[in-house]
Amino acid sequence: MPASPDHLSVTLNALADPTRRAILARLSLGETTVNDLAEPFDMSLPAVSKHLKVLEKAGLISRGREKQWRPCRLEPEPLKEVDMWLAKYRAMWEARLDRLEAYLTQLQAAADPPAPPVVTDKSDTQKDDRT
């Protein structure tokens, strides 16, 4: 027993493949069949079937039963989990962008000779965060 990995890892792993993300993108337009999903890809049907199984195990899709077709449907729940994980870091890339913006503003000010010396407030652009 390989000690079942956490759900988030399973989800991220499922998403870490362009084919599978393309499948999800296609499914975001609506339910469809396996053959229909497979059509745009340059690979065999069983290969697509395997990708679908990976997505299904991650809970990213579900499969119904209608006549001889097994329509796939997008299940966005796990994406929400990913988003919640990401949220913990969102402030960071935003902060970094803010710093970049401040830096650019400062450059702009420096390149503008007659203006008053806009105090280059370094305490606001350099936040060395060591606890």
Next chain:
Amino acid sequence: MPASPDHLSVTLNALADPTRRAILARLSLGETTVNDLAEPFDMSLPAVSKHLKVLEKAGLISRGREKQWRPCRLEPEPLKEVDMWLAKYRAMWEARLDRLEAYLTQLQAAADPPAPPVVTDKSDTQKDDRT
């Protein structure tokens, strides 16, 4: 040549491992050394070094040089990419939650004929507004 995979796949793959996510979480508290990063894990130093290389190739960390140490720093840019990809689906899970809420409300109303529906809103904890 395995035809270099897209950056988003590389990033998601790097994130699809609990050890690597733990390393990022640690780095979100501040820069630190490899030995320090490795300390909490029950694996050899080279194993951690490999994980760091995966994270570095995804652009999720950068490494400096200070004396004999190679401090690692979190680089949140790629996380922003993930967020941007996720954004395309955000409306979906929110819509689905809305439907669930409506369904629950309806159940509540049906089960409770005379009283006003005392909505037990468990799903009101998300206030997510990025573009």
Next chain:
DNA sequence: CGCGTACTTAACCGATAAGTTATTTAACAT
């Protein structure tokens, strides 16, 4: 210099992943 510390690289190994072709199951149509 030589030695220790910090870390990386090399070589290897078992497990898993991603693809293939061939076979099988399931549901319908004739």
Next chain:
DNA sequence: ATGTTAAATAACTTATCGGTTAAGTACGCG
């Protein structure tokens, strides 16, 4: 019954992953 279409499963190949131990590199110091 037989055949057809839709899809899954089996069996196999090859490559990558995640870990190991052992050796190598880079730096600081006495």
